[in-house]
Amino acid sequence: xxxxxxxxxxxxxxxxxxxxxxxxxxxxxxxxxxxxxxxxxxxxxxxxxxxxxxxxxxxxxxxxxxxxxxxxxxxxxxxxxxxxxxxxxxxxxxxxxxxxxxxxxxxxxxxxxxxxxxxxxxxxxxxxxxx
Amino acid sequence: xxxxxxxxxxxxxxxxxxxxxxxxxxxxxxxxxxxxxxxxxxxxxxxxxxxxxxxxxxxxxxxxxxxxxxxxxxxxxxxxxxxxxxxxxxxxxxxxxxxxxxxxxxxxxxxxxxxxxxxxxxxxxxxxxxxxxxxxxxxxxxxxxxxxxxxxxxxxxxxxxxxxxxxxxxxxxxxxxxxxxxxxxxxxxxxxxxxxxxxxxxxxxxxxxxxxxxxxxxxxxxxxxxxxxxxxxxxxxxxxxxxxxxxxxxxxxxxxxxxxxxxxxxxxxxxxxxxxxxxxxxxxxxxxxxxxxxxxxxxxxxxxxxxxxxxxxxxxxxxxxxxxxxxxxxxxxxxxxxxxxxxxxxxxxxxxxxxxxx
Numbered sequence: 001x002x003x004x005x006x007x008x009x010x011x012x013x014x015x016x017x018x019x020x021x022x023x024x025x026x027x028x029x030x031x032x033x034x035x036x037x038x039x040x041x042x043x044x045x046x047x048x049x050x051x052x053x054x055x056x057x058x059x060x061x062x063x064x065x066x067x068x069x070x071x072x073x074x075x076x077x078x079x080x081x082x083x084x085x086x087x088x089x090x091x092x093x094x095x096x097x098x099x100x101x102x103x104x105x106x107x108x109x110x111x112x113x114x115x116x117x118x119x120x121x122x123x124x125x126x127x128x129x130x131x
Numbered sequence: 132x133x134x135x136x137x138x139x140x141x142x143x144x145x146x147x148x149x150x151x152x153x154x155x156x157x158x159x160x161x162x163x164x165x166x167x168x169x170x171x172x173x174x175x176x177x178x179x180x181x182x183x184x185x186x187x188x189x190x191x192x193x194x195x196x197x198x199x200x201x202x203x204x205x206x207x208x209x210x211x212x213x214x215x216x217x218x219x220x221x222x223x224x225x226x227x228x229x230x231x232x233x234x235x236x237x238x239x240x241x242x243x244x245x246x247x248x249x250x251x252x253x254x255x256x257x258x259x260x261x262x263x264x265x266x267x268x269x270x271x272x273x274x275x276x277x278x279x280x281x282x283x284x285x286x287x288x289x290x291x292x293x294x295x296x297x298x299x300x301x302x303x304x305x306x307x308x309x310x311x312x313x314x315x316x317x318x319x320x321x322x323x324x325x326x327x328x329x330x331x332x333x334x335x336x337x338x339x340x341x342x343x344x345x346x347x348x349x350x351x352x353x354x355x356x357x358x359x360x361x362x363x364x365x366x367x368x369x370x371x372x373x374x375x376x377x378x379x380x381x382x383x384x385x386x387x388x389x390x391x392x393x394x395x396x397x398x399x400x401x402x403x404x405x406x407x408x409x410x411x412x413x414x415x416x417x418x419x420x421x422x423x424x425x426x427x428x429x430x431x432x433x434x435x436x437x438x439x440x441x442x443x444x445x446x447x448x449x450x451x452x453x454x455x456x457x458x459x460x461x462x463x464x465x466x467x468x469x470x471x472x473x474x475x476x477x478x479x480x481x482x483x484x485x486x487x488x489x
Contacts, residue, residue, distance in 0.1 A: 038164075038165060038168075038169050038351065039168060039169055039170045039443075041420060041441040042418055042419055042420055042441070044418075044419070060467065062419065062420040062441070063441075064169050064170065064351065064355060064440060064441045064443065065164075065169070065351060067420065067422060086418070
């Protein structure tokens with residue numbers, strides 16, 4: 001079974017978002033997503049300073065198997081990207097909620113985060129997909 | 132694919148589940164796409180040994196006095212070249228010269244055995260029915276087929292089943308071991324065999340090889356291995372709309388004898404030796420992954436990627452692409468609206484564990 005940490009928020013398109021102490025929001029793809037994609041070999045990240053809109057394309061993750069879009073979980077401005085993934089995209093498989101993070105946003109309105117799925121609701125989304 | 136019925140299972144289905152196989156519907160069959168990591172399975176075949184369940188492929192035996200004449204009509208390669216237990220790779224063409232399927236034909240003491248794709252089963256059986264000759268019969272064989280591939284494949288098999296693979300068995304030749312037919316063929320660019328055998332024995336063989344440490348490998352690894360080896364996938368690199376001469380299988384067209392009028396010959400003969408397109412290789416020079424359907428821009432005109440993937444052995448992306456015959460050197464590939472740098476190379480990309488490009 002895939003891991004769904006309770007401290008994160010989730011989107012049905014399989015991104016996670018976590019509010020950090022400095023007010024930024026870290027974004028990545030879930031354990032369920034990395035497992036479905038298989039070995040990740042390339043991640044196309046947004047640029048620092050880029051505006052990201054909720055539910056709009058923010059990047060692409062490519063596994064050996066397929067290319068898959070990454071969507072912005074909330075609206076905000078990119079303040080950091082995980083450039084380690086350039087050389088070590090396998091971190092997405094190994095540690096999707098840790099070293100495999102994609103980018104950090106400065107949210108336009110942090111309340112948007114409250115509207116995302118919690119761990120329990122996201123787990124239901126994954127269960128439904130499997131049946 | 133076959134929407135009218137539930138996907139079929141091969142006799143090894145329970146073995147796949149036991150090995151942690153992630154099952155997907157492939158051409159109407161529930162098959163393992165991987166057993167955890169596609170890259171690990173790929174690497175096992177390149178460096179040691181791996182095994183694939185390919186029982187979903189279609190095995191058709193053709194018997195009778197007219198069997199050879201029939202195959203000389205429907206197969207663009209010439210089965211008359213085969214001696215008993217020899218095999219050849221070839222194509223079935225339609226009247227307009229498009230490729231209906233690619234296949235391997237083995238010459239048996241009492242006829243021929245054709246191995247065609249899973250996705251084309253109904254089409255090929257119908258085609259055979261339509262073109263069959265009076266003194267012949269053909270029948271699909273309900274056998275298990277296991278491909279054991281990798282530099283250690285033969286050693287490992289002979290350790291489990293002494294004498295199962297004769298050391299001197301030449302590539303594209305087959306041997307018999309009890310009820311097994313063992314062909315020194317494969318789809319990975321490595322040494323190895325494909326074994327056709329009755330279902331119950333197939334399950335035992337799989338279990339014994341598992342116990343001997345042979346890595347099961349799924350459809351995912353099968354695709355990256357065949358693409359590194361520059362081998363075609365029917366439906367992507369070959370199809371009914373495209374001439375075999377615009378693919379990399381022109382060498383399988385047996386033009387002589389000149390009077391052998393195989394189906395499709397008259398349609399493709401005008402382009403013999405002068406087809407304006409070719410199927411060749413690309414290697415990625417930027418980051419990113421080449422995929423089926425992406426447009427390629429070359430100095431000689433545009434083309435299209437027929438198969439693309441990330442190459443686990445090379446560490447960058449590779450592809451087969453249909454390009455103007457004169458195209459060579461640097462080119463660009465449109466990936467999501469961005470022009471990425473690639474280079475035209477002659478496949479294979481990897482063979483017998485060795486990197487041939489990059």
